[in-house]
Amino acid sequence: KPPSNVARPLIKRTRAEEVMHLAVVACGNRLDETLTMVKSALLFSLKGIKFHIFAEDPLAPQFKERLNQWPRSVSAKFQYSIYPITFSVGNADEWKKLFKPCAAQRLFLPVILKDVDSLLYVDTDVLFLRPMDDIWSLLKSFNSTQLAAMAPEHEVPKIGWYSRFARHPFYGVTGVNSGVMLMNLTRIRSTMFKNSMIPSGLSWEDLLHPLYQKYKNHITWGDQDLLNIIFHYNPECLFIFPCQWNYRPDHCMYGSNCKGAEEEGVSILHGNRGVYHDDKQPAFKVVYDAIRDV
Numbered sequence: 001k002p003p004s005n006v007a008r009p010l011i012k013r014t015r016a017e018e019v020m021h022l023a024v025v026a027c028g029n030r031l032d033e034t035l036t037m038v039k040s041a042l043l044f045s046l047k048g049i050k051f052h053i054f055a056e057d058p059l060a061p062q063f064k065e066r067l068n069q070w071p072r073s074v075s076a077k078f079q080y081s082i083y084p085i086t087f088s089v090g091n092a093d094e095w096k097k098l099f100k101p102c103a104a105q106r107l108f109l110p111v112i113l114k115d116v117d118s119l120l121y122v123d124t125d126v127l128f129l130r131p132m133d134d135i136w137s138l139l140k141s142f143n144s145t146q147l148a149a150m151a152p153e154h155e156v157p158k159i160g161w162y163s164r165f166a167r168h169p170f171y172g173v174t175g176v177n178s179g180v181m182l183m184n185l186t187r188i189r190s191t192m193f194k195n196s197m198i199p200s201g202l203s204w205e206d207l208l209h210p211l212y213q214k215y216k217n218h219i220t221w222g223d224q225d226l227l228n229i230i231f232h233y234n235p236e237c238l239f240i241f242p243c244q245w246n247y248r249p250d251h252c253m254y255g256s257n258c259k260g261a262e263e264e265g266v267s268i269l270h271g272n273r274g275v276y277h278d279d280k281q282p283a284f285k286v287v288y289d290a291i292r293d294v
Contacts, residue, residue, distance in 0.1 A: 019079075020045070020136045021119035023052040023109055027085070027102035030124040031062055033276065036292040038067075040128040042077055043294065047133055051080040052113060054105050060084070086112065090209040098212075098222035106181070107223050110188040111205050117186045123179040125276060127269040127291055134267065135245055138182060142239050147187035148231075149239035150176040151246035155257045167218040168225060169196075169232035176231065176238070178224040179270045180246040194233045246270050249281050 022041060026034040034053070041049055055063055060082050067080060085102050087095040088111050098104040106121050113119065118139050120132065138149055153175040154160030162175030170176075192201030197210055211226055219225035231238045243251060243258035247266040251258040275281040276288035 019048045019050050020132055021050050021052060021113075021116050022132065023054070023106070023113070023119050023121045024124055025054040025085070025102050025105040026059055026063075026124055027056045027096075031059055031066070032292065033124045034063075035066055036288060037122060037124060037126050037128075038078075039294060040291045041132050042074060043291070044128055044130055045077075045132040047136075049078045049132065051078060052083065052109075052116070052119065053080060054083045054085055054102070056085055056102065083112070088112070089205060090212065094212075094216075104223045106178070107208055107226065109183065110185045113185060114189075118182075118184045121178075121181045121183060122268075123270065123272070125271045125274075126180060127271070127287060128267075129265070129269055129287070130267045135180075135182060135241070138239065138241055139184060142184065145236045146239040147184045147191060147237050149182040149241050150178055150227075151180065151241055151243050153177045154250060155243055155259075159254060162228065165220075166225075166228075168215050168229055170225075170228035171231040171235065171238060172240075175228045176224075176240070177246055177248070177270075178227050179248075179272065180268055181227075182239075182241075191237065193230060193237075195230075196233065244268075249273050249275050249284065252281075 024034055024037065038051060053063055063082055085096065085105055086092070086108070087104070088108055095104040096102055103123070109119065109121065120135060142149070152172070153162055155174070157163040157173050160174040162170040163173060166175065188204050192203060193207050194201055195207060195211065197214065207230065208226070211229060215226070215229060242260040244260040244264055244267045246268055247258060247261050248270045249272065251261065256262060269284065269287060271284045271288060273280070275284040277285070279285065
């Protein structure tokens with residue numbers, strides 16, 4: 001019989017436990033969708049999470065009420081802050097109308113969250129199917145010039161939107177999808193970005209408004225298009241993660257075209273096109289309903 005008094009090595013905690021930062025922007029009728037995303041992050045994640053929720057004024061008290069109703073066993077795993085929708089440069093009403101309601105707010109995160117080093121931004125229609133810790137760890141894979149990470153917009157150029165229809169510059173061959181975006185905010189704040197407007201480069205904050213003014217009549221997907229333009233001129237700044245980290249209906253509508261998901265499963269589900277709320281993609285809706293009802 002093995003001895004029962006074998007000494008176990010002590011694990012020393014040399015610093016405060018790392019907290020992961022997750023940002024989301026909610027407007028209109030996105031309360032339940034956002035709370036389901038939050039729930040999915042908490043279901044699987046290991047480290048604590050700080051949620052940064054940017055919400056229209058009518059939604060803010062509803063978020064507080066719902067989050068404060070969750071049991072203590074859950075609330076011990078996270079902190080949250082709720083912020084109003086604010087745009088630091090240009091016309092706020094114009095920014096609010098850019099593609100999805102208020103989504104352009106995400107462009108201003110490096111400017112607003114000055115005390116946050118890094119964060120993961122997700123759209124409200126995103127669900128985590130594995131620990132957020134796993135995508136958070138990709139921050140350590142950035143090289144010295146990379147400051148953000150996204151997945152390709154499409155895996156097959158001949159059926160990709162950007163490669164067929166875009167009227168503006170975009171990243172790489174198929175563009176990138178910004179619904180799941182890992183950001184090193186410290187690097188973003190300290191970088192001068194090459195652009196098509198002036199030769200000397202512009203800071204992130206100074207770049208946003210002139211970029212919008214130049215391309216506003218040529219963009220379809222709002223802030224995602226602006227990000228594609230920025231990283232078209234600064235490709236060395238972007239880390240590309242594979243499609244299973246931003247798995248959308250586009251990956252299975254015309255046959256399966258996300259090899260990573262076939263081999264490893266879906267890590268993050270992105271139910272764009274409203275598929276959680278109709279019957280066009282039943283598999284997406286079943287997953288959403290199951291997590292919503294936990």
